[in-house]
Amino acid sequence: MGTRAVLIAAVASGQGKTTVTAALARKLVRAGRRVRVFKCGPDFIDPMVLGRASGAPVESLDLWMVGRERCQRLLAQAALEADDILIEGVMGLYDGTPSAADLAREFGVPVLAVIDAGAMAQTAGALVHGLRDYGPVTMAGVIANRVGSAGHALMVKTSLRDIPLLATLPKQGRSLPERHLGLVLPDEVDEVDDILDELADQLAFDEAAWNALPQVAFDAPAPETPLVATLAGKTVAIARDAAFVFVYAANLEVMRRLGADIVYFSPLADEPVPPQADAVYLPGGYPELHAPRLAEAATWRASIRAAHAGGMPILAECGGMMALAESLDDGAVDAANPWPMAGLLPGRVVVQKRLAGLGPQAMPTPQGTLRGHTFHYSRLETQAPVLEYTSKNPSGTQGEAVYRIGSLTASYFHGYFPSNPEAAAAMLSRKTP
Known part of the structure; x- marks a missing residue:
């Protein structure tokens, strides 16, 4: 028994991973699907935003800090409860030790590449093929961010060749605000749900291509070792x-x-x-x-x-x-x-x-x-x-x-x-x- 799962990654920070992940999560939830979102690597703010978008708690996955066993346990439990699992990557796909790519390969999760297409067209294909083949990783598809027009989207789609363009997102009039440690906390933005709904509305999404993605099976982990209640009564x-x-x-x-x-x-x-x-x-x-x-x-x-x-x-x-x-x-x-x-x-x-x-x-x-x-x-x-x-x-x-x-x-x-x-x-x- 499997679950649809993707790791949403990019070539670098600042490409719109969190915006795209939040938009996709909100769109799937509004379609009546059960969605669980995870964040790759240590983070506090992005999980708050993604939790607001999906309506469910968001935990970190990291092969070093969290550990393989706990990552497996979290994914296996989510697979029992969700129709779709979204894992937002950190930095660029191959950045860090371990990287988001390492996590994707460890659990057989295909990568959904986010590209900032605002200043490119056909070069998108070269970028995505490089992301796929360098590791390599299994590429589920692409979401192109900051797309200017239908014609622009078609050029990007054609350049991808054998990799599907699953969605596009136009240049945003309103976006999630940021400060020095990352995004502004959701509770500080009065209109955060309106922004998330706008992003979901703007996401041009190929539902048939999404539903055609192969499911991922997560093996059940060993039973968790009980902890000694050393803080009992405290x-x-x-x-x-x-x-x-x-x-x-x-x-x-x-x-x-x-x-x-x-x-x-x-x-x-x-x-x-x-x-x-x-x-x-x-x-x-x-x-x-x-x-x-x-x-x-x-x-x-x-x-x-x-x-x-x-x-x-x-x-x-x-x-x-x-x-x-x-x-x-x-x-x-x-x-x-x-x-x-x-x-x-x-x-x-x-x-x-x-x-x-x-x-x-x-x-x-x-x-x-x-x-x-x-x-x-x-x-x-x-x-x-x-x-x-x-x-x-x-x-x-x-x-x-x-x-x-x-x-x-x-x-x-x-x-x-x-x-x-x-x-x-x-x-x-x-x-x-």
Whole structure:
């Protein structure tokens, strides 16, 4: 028993993969089909957009960070529930180690190539044949983005020869807005559903060619090993608002499987750490966009200081760490007078226009390696002692600093808890003498 599945990839970033994937997902859902979407590689924002387009949660697939076994489990489960599986690639088809092409070949998923045809015509054929043959990969077809006219679409289609043109999308009058870490979050765009519907309407889709695609069979994985409930009876308080939004759904699943209860609170709303909390998890996000409100949130700042003084385990990732520095220079204030933050970490965070960190990394822990990634435009200027450094994948070179101050563990590194649940549990547990 198989399911129709494609990996939607391109020659590079910026070709419109997310726009096309979202448009196709929304179009298929509106046609009454059950659609599951995945994102190749570590990402937080694209899955939110794709989840909004498809109406179902979107998880990451990555042979290194997620692991082959979990990827297989996620795909096999989706195949039982969906008519169509869409996997959005990352960067260019062959970029990265492992790449989107590696994922496609590992599970026998054909590639649906997105090309930006806005400044080309017949050369599209050469581009797509090169994408197919370089690996090689199985090519399901092509979606041409930013097509100018029916005549333009015909030239592209003819150039593809034996590869079908499954859909075209014209130059968009409205598109999904972006900022420095990627697309703007769906909840920040009032008309996001209107934009998604417009994109689906504009997608000229060959339904017969789509239905003719061969189905993909995903073998059932081995039963999942139960986790020891080392967080049973514990409550983990997670910051969740517009400033703290970057958390893997899989991390929440792991915490629950470890036995933890989860409660949420909003530092932006000046809510204190919940009184029932045994640990605090501050995920990444956009504190730099909300620095004035965080600076004014006296109740939140006092509560996290009290939690730290009392020895409560605190795990702060990227944006969560930024909010715990002494100050934050968001680039919009006088650098000599940055916004005051919670002050658990000495020093200040400076937001810059140049990318400061990007890519998959691994963090050493006493429980073994915790895999994850980093992506940030700011830097932390601090004299705090470094507990250890992550290592970059695949080079093994030095990555992000990991700081340990009392019960606080903080880093720009985003951990993917399923890669090592025991390590995650340890960082959220009170240490005994």
